[in-house]
Amino acid sequence: MKVIQLTLGMMQSHCYIIYKHNQAIIIDPGDEPEIIQMHLSQNQLSPIAIMLTHGHFDHIGAVDYLVDLYHIPVYLHQDDEKMVYDSQLNLSYFNQPFVLKSKVQHMGKEITLGDFYFNIIHAPGHSEGSVLILCKEEHILFSGDVIFKDSIGRCDFPGSSFKQMQQSLNTIKEIKVDYVLYPGHGLQSTLQNEKKHNPYLSSI
Numbered sequence: 001m002k003v004i005q006l007t008l009g010m011m012q013s014h015c016y017i018i019y020k021h022n023q024a025i026i027i028d029p030g031d032e033p034e035i036i037q038m039h040l041s042q043n044q045l046s047p048i049a050i051m052l053t054h055g056h057f058d059h060i061g062a063v064d065y066l067v068d069l070y071h072i073p074v075y076l077h078q079d080d081e082k083m084v085y086d087s088q089l090n091l092s093y094f095n096q097p098f099v100l101k102s103k104v105q106h107m108g109k110e111i112t113l114g115d116f117y118f119n120i121i122h123a124p125g126h127s128e129g130s131v132l133i134l135c136k137e138e139h140i141l142f143s144g145d146v147i148f149k150d151s152i153g154r155c156d157f158p159g160s161s162f163k164q165m166q167q168s169l170n171t172i173k174e175i176k177v178d179y180v181l182y183p184g185h186g187l188q189s190t191l192q193n194e195k196k197h198n199p200y201l202s203s204i
Helices: 033-042 063-070 078-084 162-173 191-197
Strands: 002-008 013-020 023-027 046-051 074-076 110-113 116-122 131-135 140-144 180-183
Touching (some): 002 033, 074 078, 180 191
Parallel strands (some): 023 046
């Protein structure tokens, strides 16, 4: 499996295109859909689904464009479904308010899409429905805005909870295998590195 990282929009959020052969999954298409489309075309990739780590505007802004273009399903944890249809909850209200028109499907604890198999860990705190997307075979973890290199996601938004975040960080500490960490913002890391050096994990 290969990973293309795109940093998009005013919030500099990471969108990931992961692919095997010519099949692709788009994770967190937050903005600038033409750039996402260009990379898919340049690599001769056919997207089969969109997966969202959570429902904030900077991770969902290109969803409708891509759904209209490719006619693909969108997967999201059920606890964040209300966010994508409410500009107050998805935080787009402070700039250019928008809501999704696309329907979303709920993620379970496991999901198979074409040649891809994912484990999904519910990790609330930054939002009620934040998730970690694990590719166990490849030792890759897409963490959204739950955990970053040396930091964690904010917990002062509507639907956020620092208590839940602490519980989610405990869940992360219990993961025994190392993973390459692809976060929603900032630099890549590894799970072992964060366990050692992230002050929010080391203090638990």
